[in-house]
Amino acid sequence: MNYIQTQKFSDVYVSCKTMMPFNRNTITALNVLVYMMKAKTEKMDSKQKLASTLNLAYGTKISYGLTSFGDLIQVDVRFQFVRPDWIEDENYVNKIKDIMDQALFHSVLDEENFKESVYLLKNRLLAQMDDPANLSCMYAFEMAHDKHSISIPVQGSLKDLETLTLKDVKQIYTLYMDMAKHFYICGYVDQELYDFIDSLDSHCPFISERTLLPKVETSYKTFEKDISQTCISQVYSTGVDISSADYEAELLLCSILGQSQKNLMFDEIREKNSLCYSISSSIIRFDGAILIHTGVNRKDVTKVLNLIETQMDRLLNMDYDDAYLEIAKMGFKDRLVGGLDQALSLIAQAFLDDLLHRKLTTEQRIERIMKVTKEDISRVALQMNLASVAIVAENENEL
Structure with a gap:
C-alpha cells in the first residue's frame, strides 16, 4: 500500500488498482463488469440505496475506470470521502469501511443487472460509432498493427457484445477478484481506517508488461x-x-x-x-x-x-x-x-x-x-x- 499522507486536502482519496491482461476476447466483458459493479452491491442492491448510503456517509463518492498500460488493463475503483478527523459521527469510519468492502468485493452479478449493463454499454458504443473523431482514432489504432495491444479498443466492441453472456462476465469477475489489489491513499486517515485498507492490499510489486509498437509499412x-x-x-x-x-x-x-x-x-x-x-x-x-x-x-x-x-x-x-x-x-x-x-x-x-x-x-x-x-x-x-x-x-x- 502507498500512503501519501498530507493535511492539505479536506477529503481523503483512496484508489484500488488491479492490473489484468489486456485481451481482445475479454475487454468487452470487463466493460460490462464495470457497469455491473457500479450499479449495485449485496447491501446497496438498488441505485436508490446506493445513493442514499453514500449521502448518509457525508457525500462519499465512488468512481470506476478502465485504462490500458501496454499489454495490461487497469481496473481502478476510487473513493472520495471527508477526512475522518473532521467528522464527529462515531460510526463514520465503519460506514466508510462498509462502503469500500461492498464496492470492492460484493457486486451483484444477476441477469437483470447484466441486461441493463449491456444496454448501457451498447448505447455508449453506438454513440462513439457516430462520432467521426472517435471513429478515425479507432480505425487508426486497428490499422497500426492488428497483433499489437494498441489495436484493441479499451471500450470493447459491439460485435463481441452481441454474443456476450452473464457467464462470460462472471468468469472475468473471478479473474478480477483473484488478481493483486494495490491501494493508494492520499490525505489523512486515522489508524483504524489505515489498518483496514492495508489489510486489503496484496503487498506485492507490480508487474509491467508492454511491447513497443514496431516499425511497419504504413x-x-x-x-x-x-x-x-x-x-x-x-x-x-x-x-x-x-x-x-x-x-x-x-x-x-x-x-x-x-x-x-x-x-x-x-x-x-x-x-x-x-x-x-x-x-x-x-x-x-x-x-x-x-x-x-x-x-x-x-x-x-x-x-x-x-x-x-x-x-x-x-x-x-x-x-x-x-x-x-x-x-x-x-x-x-x-x-x-x-x-x-x-x-x-x-x-x-x-x-x-x-x-x-x-x-x-x-x-x-x-x-x-x-x-x-x-x-x-x-x-x-x-x-x-x-x-x-x-x-x-x-x-x-x-x-
Missing part, C-alpha cells in the same frame, strides 16, 4: 460517412519506451509538434495556412506511439498531410525557434508543480513510479525535462515511423 484508408467535417488520425511509432533515457525527449517532441500552447502544427497548418479546424498530438506512452488528430475539409486532406510531414522534418532537422522548446519545457514544469496540489495527480504519479519500479522526486523529473536538447528531440524524430492513416471523410456528393 496502412492508409479512407472511410466515408454522412458528416460535415473530415477527421484524420495518424499513428506513429517512436521506438521509445517509457523507462528509456529518451522518454523526456519524446514527451517534448509530442508537445512541440501539437500539444503545447505554442506548437508547430497549430501555428503552420491552422494559423498560417487556415487548412484545419483543429489539430493536436498526444502520446501513447506505454506503446511507444504518438497519435495526431486533425479536423479538416476533405478537399484539404493531401495538403494537411504534407504539412504534417513537413513539421516532422523540422523536428528532425532542428528547424524551429528555441521558443517552442522552452515553452514546452515550462508547460511540463508547471504541470508537475501543479500536480503537487492535486490528490489524483499525486496518486497517479505514485502509481507510475511503483509500476516502473523507480523513485523520482518532482525536482528530478523537472531536471530531466530541462536537460533535453534539440539534438535529443531530433534523435527521437529520426526513428519515428508512420504506422497508419485513417480518414473518416464527408461523402463525395456533399463536397
Whole structure:
C-alpha cells in the first residue's frame, strides 16, 4: 500500500488498482463488469440505496475506470470521502469501511443487472460509432498493427457484445477478484481506517508488461460517412519506451509538434495556412506511439498531410525557434508543480513510479525535462515511423 499522507486536502482519496491482461476476447466483458459493479452491491442492491448510503456517509463518492498500460488493463475503483478527523459521527469510519468492502468485493452479478449493463454499454458504443473523431482514432489504432495491444479498443466492441453472456462476465469477475489489489491513499486517515485498507492490499510489486509498437509499412484508408467535417488520425511509432533515457525527449517532441500552447502544427497548418479546424498530438506512452488528430475539409486532406510531414522534418532537422522548446519545457514544469496540489495527480504519479519500479522526486523529473536538447528531440524524430492513416471523410456528393 502507498500512503501519501498530507493535511492539505479536506477529503481523503483512496484508489484500488488491479492490473489484468489486456485481451481482445475479454475487454468487452470487463466493460460490462464495470457497469455491473457500479450499479449495485449485496447491501446497496438498488441505485436508490446506493445513493442514499453514500449521502448518509457525508457525500462519499465512488468512481470506476478502465485504462490500458501496454499489454495490461487497469481496473481502478476510487473513493472520495471527508477526512475522518473532521467528522464527529462515531460510526463514520465503519460506514466508510462498509462502503469500500461492498464496492470492492460484493457486486451483484444477476441477469437483470447484466441486461441493463449491456444496454448501457451498447448505447455508449453506438454513440462513439457516430462520432467521426472517435471513429478515425479507432480505425487508426486497428490499422497500426492488428497483433499489437494498441489495436484493441479499451471500450470493447459491439460485435463481441452481441454474443456476450452473464457467464462470460462472471468468469472475468473471478479473474478480477483473484488478481493483486494495490491501494493508494492520499490525505489523512486515522489508524483504524489505515489498518483496514492495508489489510486489503496484496503487498506485492507490480508487474509491467508492454511491447513497443514496431516499425511497419504504413496502412492508409479512407472511410466515408454522412458528416460535415473530415477527421484524420495518424499513428506513429517512436521506438521509445517509457523507462528509456529518451522518454523526456519524446514527451517534448509530442508537445512541440501539437500539444503545447505554442506548437508547430497549430501555428503552420491552422494559423498560417487556415487548412484545419483543429489539430493536436498526444502520446501513447506505454506503446511507444504518438497519435495526431486533425479536423479538416476533405478537399484539404493531401495538403494537411504534407504539412504534417513537413513539421516532422523540422523536428528532425532542428528547424524551429528555441521558443517552442522552452515553452514546452515550462508547460511540463508547471504541470508537475501543479500536480503537487492535486490528490489524483499525486496518486497517479505514485502509481507510475511503483509500476516502473523507480523513485523520482518532482525536482528530478523537472531536471530531466530541462536537460533535453534539440539534438535529443531530433534523435527521437529520426526513428519515428508512420504506422497508419485513417480518414473518416464527408461523402463525395456533399463536397
